[in-house]
Amino acid sequence: MSECIVITSGKGGVGKTTTTANLGVALARGGAKVAVLDADIGLRNLDVILGLENRIVYDLVHVIEGECRLKQALIRDKRADTLYLLPAAQTRDKNAVTPAQMRELITQMKAEFDFVLIDCPAGIEQGFKNAIAGADRAIIVTTPEVSAIRDADRIIGMVEAAELPEPELIINRVRPRMVASGDMMNKEDILEILAIPLLGIVPDHEDVIVTANKGMPAAFDDESIVGEAYRRIGRRIKGEKDVPEMVFNHDTGFWATLKRWMGLAPSREVAG
Amino acid sequence: MREILKRLFGGDTRPSKDDAKQRLKFLLIHDQVDLTPGQLEQMKAEIMEVISRYVEVEDDHGTEFKLAREDGHVALVSSIPVRRVVERQAS
Numbered sequence: 530m531s532e533c534i535v536i537t538s539g540k541g542g543v544g545k546t547t548t549t550a551n552l553g554v555a556l557a558r559g560g561a562k563v564a565v566l567d568a569d570i571g572l573r574n575l576d577v578i579l580g581l582e583n584r585i586v587y588d589l590v591h592v593i594e595g596e597c598r599l600k601q602a603l604i605r606d607k608r609a610d611t612l613y614l615l616p617a618a619q620t621r622d623k624n625a626v627t628p629a630q631m632r633e634l635i636t637q638m639k640a641e642f643d644f645v646l647i648d649c650p651a652g653i654e655q656g657f658k659n660a661i662a663g664a665d666r667a668i669i670v671t672t673p674e675v676s677a678i679r680d681a682d683r684i685i686g687m688v689e690a691a692e693l694p695e696p697e698l699i700i701n702r703v704r705p706r707m708v709a710s711g712d713m714m715n716k717e718d719i720l721e722i723l724a725i726p727l728l729g730i731v732p733d734h735e736d737v738i739v740t741a742n743k744g745m746p747a748a749f750d751d752e753s754i755v756g757e758a759y760r761r762i763g764r765r766i767k768g769e770k771d772v773p774e775m776v777f778n779h780d781t782g783f784w785a786t787l788k789r790w791m792g793l794a795p796s797r798e799v800a801g
Numbered sequence: 802m803r804e805i806l807k808r809l810f811g812g813d814t815r816p817s818k819d820d821a822k823q824r825l826k827f828l829l830i831h832d833q834v835d836l837t838p839g840q841l842e843q844m845k846a847e848i849m850e851v852i853s854r855y856v857e858v859e860d861d862h863g864t865e866f867k868l869a870r871e872d873g874h875v876a877l878v879s880s881i882p883v884r885r886v887v888e889r890q891a892s
Contacts, residue, residue: 675825682829711816718822722829724872 533635533645534766535568535664537688539680541651543672544701547737547746549648550578551756552668554748555763557612561643564603566615568660569650570625573617579606580744581614590618593630599637608749613642623655628662635663644766653687661688667696668728668766673703673714681723697726699762702733705777729762731755732777830868833875841866848879857884 536549546569553565567575570590576582587602592615599615606612615638618625638645647664650656661667667688671681681698688696700716707713716730736755740747747756748763757775764772836844845866852858859882866879 675821675828678825679828679832683832711818714818714821718818722822722825 531639531643531645532666533639533647533664535647535649535661535667536670537649537657537660537667537684538651538670538677539653539684540671540677543670543677544731544737545651545670546574546578546648547741548668548670548699548701548731548759549575549646550746551748551759552763552766553579553612553614553644553646554606554609554746555756555760556644556646556766557606557609558748558760559763559767560611561767562611562641563644563646564613564615564638564642565646565648566638567617567648568631568656569648570617570656570659571619571622572650573619575648576604576614576616577744578741579614579746581606581616582744585616588616588618589634590621590625593626593634599634599641608745623650623659626659628659631659632663653683657684657687661691661693664693667693668699669696669723669725670699670701671719671723672701673708673719678714678719678722685723685725695725697728698723699728700730703730703777704733728765729758730775731758731762732775826870830870830875833870834868836868841868849881852881854887856886858882859884 536545536552538545546567549565553563557563565575565579566589567573568589569575573588576585581604584604587597589602591597592599592602603613603615606614635645635647645663647660649660669681669684669688671677685696698720700719703716704713708715716727720727732754734753734755736747736750736753740750740753740755746759747753748759750756754775754777761772761775848866849858849864858864863882864880866877869876869878
């Protein structure tokens, strides 16, 4: 049975597009046939994160307006045989598409793919409404900051109002060292406030910037800790139980060890 | 470094994430229930008026009215110490 999942956050800049790209790669490498759809019409970026920007001929609006067939617009990622991108239009705006048209497009795509992942635009207006219209479930991306969590809470309410099942959470850009020192909210703090199930946490790591520079998502890299975090989230999305939590080590230097020994710093591991 | 020194010498021992959490909880309650402090006070006064028709309330001492959030839902939590039941007058 195929599923359409919207990746959303409310606030911009928390890593929706990076998350969509990495989950697409992770699910495809796990053997599923996956399409990632950029719903951010006018401000497309998923193509860039995936490194497929030079291969765009047609986009989502062309398909919806009947200027080309779905198959002509889909771009196959040659690095993962079963991953396809449907890019957003760059020269149109969010009002070029209606929720009913999105639902029709998603139905058509679900016939071809195991998973359709939608990269939702920031905000709560038309673009958001279009992006959730055809979705079967929602993933909320947040970072451990007051503003991002506040917006996540608002979006959770809107997802529930749209009668989608309870959304699941990804906490992005976690800094284990700051969590350990009490200067960043940990996953328990965030789950206490948002009260939805956790899919996983992703560490704030230089890998994300390097991979974005190259157009090669971390989930392709077997050595990357960020890639591993996304691969485990991918397994949880597919319904695999008991996927082990990631353990992020930080600061094992002399002073940190001494401070821990003196009881000035809490334990050095953060799991998620 | 200044933060670490402050913590070492017992100045500000409260981790900043506690500030974040407290501010968030307050924000989310007020995002959900759009009541101004003035409206909250007025509601409290009107509720107290109704309650005092039936029971005698310790005047203001220890009465508490606040909005709290649990599992995504906002609740009005109040604690009102009662001295005794008001004698009902025949009407």
